[in-house]
Amino acid sequence: MDMAVFDRNEIRRFFGATAAIAAPAVGTLGGLCFAGALDWHWALAGVVVSVAGSMAVARLLLGGFHALRDFAEALAHGEERPAPPPGGRIVQDIARAMLRLWLKERRRAERLAVQADDFGQILDRLPLLVLTVDDQVRIRSANRAAEETMGEGLVGRELVAVLRHPALLDAVDQALMRGEFADVVFSTAAPDRREYKAHIEALRAGDEHTEARRAVIALHDLTQIRKLEQMRADFVANASHEIRTPLATLIGFIETLRGPARDDPDAAEHFLSIMDDQARRMSRLVNDLLSLSRIEMNEHMPPAAAVDLTDVIDDVISGLEFKAHARGIEIEIMTDPTLVPALGDPDELTQVAQNLIDNAIKYGRNDSRITVRLFRTTEAPRPVGLAATLEAVGFSVTDQSDGIPREHLPRLTERFYRVDSARSRQVGSTGLGLAIVKHIVNRHRGHLAIDSRVGEGSCFTVYLPLAGRGNGRAPVAAAS
Incomplete structure (x- = not known):
């Protein structure tokens, strides 16, 4: 309220109160004077005294009103303990009641603010994508997961501009109009195709006369679950x-040896050689499956030993040197002088190096070269290790082979995936070697990078955390 108007109103109330108090006294004294019962001098004095007393009472009341007004304004401006207003007991009682009411409301507002902040933080930490929309189907709020997936600046945009699936939009409309809830499974468009399960439910705000319609949309990402289900089915098949x-093959040759080839030593020798190859193939397959299962079981527990990569590479090359020389392949080692130990499991890192160098020998050309480089870098492709840094150590294996077409690179680490199935079986590959490498690197919180050029060769690079780092938290870096 404007203060000038407020002051004029106070003046009117003051004169009204004065007149109301003084009028009975003036009327009584005037009547007595008219009846002759009181001398007019005394009557005049009585009127003056009455008016003066009325003015004093009115001024006292007006002062109390002003004091309470100032006290209320101090509370409104956020003063926690404003000075008590001057005045009598009634004014003090009113001021204390105002203060209690203000403190109660402030505590309630603080509780609501804390609850709202907690609720917002809880929503931001949920893996679900949570959106709320108003009756115009515009986004009113979005949690952190939604903004990270769909982009920032979601609030204020129309839902159809973000999610365009007809079944989802229809379910949102039904929730807003009829208060219904629904579950919808839908997929987003390529290239980043993802599958979601959406739960849509109506919200209500206000009373029955000023009801505001809202809807909440919770999106659960099913993409990884569907991929795992497909991988499991493919793995079994x-x-x-x-x-x-x-x-x-074994059953067929056994039947042949028991029958037509029972007395044929040359055929028996030939068949036994093939049976030996097939039995060894099954043995490698079972061993790789058991190794992969063991690695997956411990993948959530990162290793903590310091490993000298130079020793690991030297041991592996010593074991494969004869196999490389048989094909005229030379293995060259290049070591960074600043190399430091890696954080890892020596047996598992030996298995990684064994698989990568053995693959380079299998698929490399005859009379070619394999280069193994050990390095230290501060420019890893992504955060490596528990400290989530770009500093890493590692090694790369570069061969001179026919190379791998680019469209096959993203799937190389899938189980049983082969670029050339016939050649893979010919060289004795189980199709699990790179899958094992990927899971071991994941357990080490490292990174596997693959690069290849058709007609030139391939390069497999393993980045590993440095030994001696702190155990700060960091996301697990999935291998490419």
Whole structure:
């Protein structure tokens, strides 16, 4: 309220109160004077005294009103303990009641603010994508997961501009109009195709006369679950196929040796050689499956030993040197003088180096070269290790082979995935070697990078955390 108007109103109330108090006294004294019962001098004096007393009472009341007004304004401006207003007991009682009411409301507002902040933090930490929309189907709020997935600046945008699936939009409309809830499974468009399960439910705000319609949308990302389900199905199918083929071969040759080739030493020798190859193939497959299962079981527990990569590479090359020389392949080692130990498991890192160098020998050209480089870098492709830094140590294996077409690179670490199935079986590959490498690197919180040029060769690079780092938290870096 404007202060000038407020002051004029106070003046009117003051004169009104004065007149109300003084009028009975003036009327009584005037009547007595008219009746002759009181001399007019005394009557005049009585009127003056009455008016003066009325003015004093009115001024006292007006002063109390002003004091309470100032006290209320101090509370409104946020003063926690304003000075008590001057005045009598009634004014003090009113001021204390105002203060209690103000403190109660402030505590309530603080509780609501804390609850709202807690609720916002909880929503931001949920893996679900949570959106709320108003009756115009515009986004009113979005948690952190939603903004990280769909982009920042979601608030204020129309939902159809962010999610365009008809079934989802129809479910949102039904929730807003009829208060219904629904679950919808839908997929986003390529290239970043993802599958979500959306739960849509209506919210209500206000009373029955001023009801504001809202809807909440919670999106659960099913993409990884669907991929794992498909991988599991493919794994069972591929493992069954890989085992069935050598088993069928063994059974067939056994029947032949018991029958037509019973007395044929040359045929028996030939068949036994093939049976030996198939049995060894099954043995490698079973060993790789058991190794992969063991690695996956411990993948959530990062190793903590300091490993000298130079020793690991030297041991592996010593074991494969004869196999490389048989094909005329030379193995060259290049070591960074600033190399420091890696944080890892020596047996598992030996398995990684064994698989990568053995693959380079299998698929490299005859009379070619394999280069193994050990390095230290501060420019890893992504955060490596528990400290989530770009500093890493590692090694790369570069061969001179026919190379791998680029469209195959993202799938090389899938189980049983082969670029050339016939050649892979010919060289004795189980199709699990790079899958094992990927899971070991993941357990080490490292990174596997693959690069290849058709007609030139391939390079597999492993980045590992440095030994001696702190154990700060960091996301697990998935291998490419």
